[in-house]
Amino acid sequence: MILPITQYGDAVLRKLCTPITPDYPNLKVLIANMFETMYNASGVGLAAPQIALPIRLFVIDAEPLDEINLKGFKKVFINAQILEEKGDKWAYNEGCLSIPGIREDINRKEQITITYVDENFVQCTETYNSKIARVIQHEYDHIEGKLFVDYLTPLKKEMLKGRLADITKGRADVDYKVKLPKR
Numbered sequence: 001m002i003l004p005i006t007q008y009g010d011a012v013l014r015k016l017c018t019p020i021t022p023d024y025p026n027l028k029v030l031i032a033n034m035f036e037t038m039y040n041a042s043g044v045g046l047a048a049p050q051i052a053l054p055i056r057l058f059v060i061d062a063e064p065l066d067e068i069n070l071k072g073f074k075k076v077f078i079n080a081q082i083l084e085e086k087g088d089k090w091a092y093n094e095g096c097l098s099i100p101g102i103r104e105d106i107n108r109k110e111q112i113t114i115t116y117v118d119e120n121f122v123q124c125t126e127t128y129n130s131k132i133a134r135v136i137q138h139e140y141d142h143i144e145g146k147l148f149v150d151y152l153t154p155l156k157k158e159m160l161k162g163r164l165a166d167i168t169k170g171r172a173d174v175d176y177k178v179k180l181p182k183r
Contacts, residue, residue: 001033001036002033003033003037003051004051004177004178004179005041005050005051005097005098005176005177005178005179006049006050006051006098006178006179006181007098007099007100007167007170007178007179007180007181008098008099008149008164008167008168008181009164009167009168009180009181010052010179010180010182011181011182012049012053013050013098013145013147014145015049015054016143017048017049017054017055017056017057017144017145019055019056020055020056020078022121024055027119028119030053031057031059031119033051034046034057034059035059035061035074037051037176038059038061038097039061040177041097041174041175043097044061044063044064044065045059045060045061045135045138045139046058046139047139047142047143048142049142049145050097050098050142051179052179055143056079056080056143057076057077057078057079057143058076058077058080058139058142058143059076059077060073060075060077060132060135060136060139061073061074062131062132062135065131065135073132075118076119077114077116077139078116078117078121079116079117080115080143081114081115081116082112082113082114082136082140083113083114083125084113085108085109085111085112085137086109086110086111086112087109087110087111087129088110089107089108089109090107090108090110091105091106091107092108092131092134093105093106094106094134094138095148096148097176098147099149099164100172100174100178101163101167101172101173101174102149102163102164102167104149104152104156104160106148106151107151108133108134108137109133110129110130110133111127111128111133112128112136113125113126114128114136114140168181
């Protein structure tokens, strides 16, 4: 089932999300719905807060990034914790399904080590580099209550203020279901 994507301005996008247990209600269905929602919106990642759930869950399918080393990279991250970020920071133009129509260059470290459990609650600790590290960092930020616009300079944030306000009012051009912030 395709779920509405929570838009910028909703408080759930700013919450530090809570861990879940293997008995979380309908977890397999939720994960399937998250992938379907992400694909419908042409995304490469989707975090639970983006569908109004303040839980530590995100999904990624990096295939649309169209890089050989990312073919078949499809994962579920539950209760993730980034253990280490290292390397030089590098800029990449990021966007977000919860902040439609805005893309900005964001600097992030080039390598991460992350621990998480997968959809079967198997414990994993892995190190990722380059674009996949960036996608994971972006989705991880969602479960930490952060958004990519938080990394912008005060001047850039001021320049985007009107466009961000428009998103909160439903004035964003999207072709997927959205959930506007509660007023």
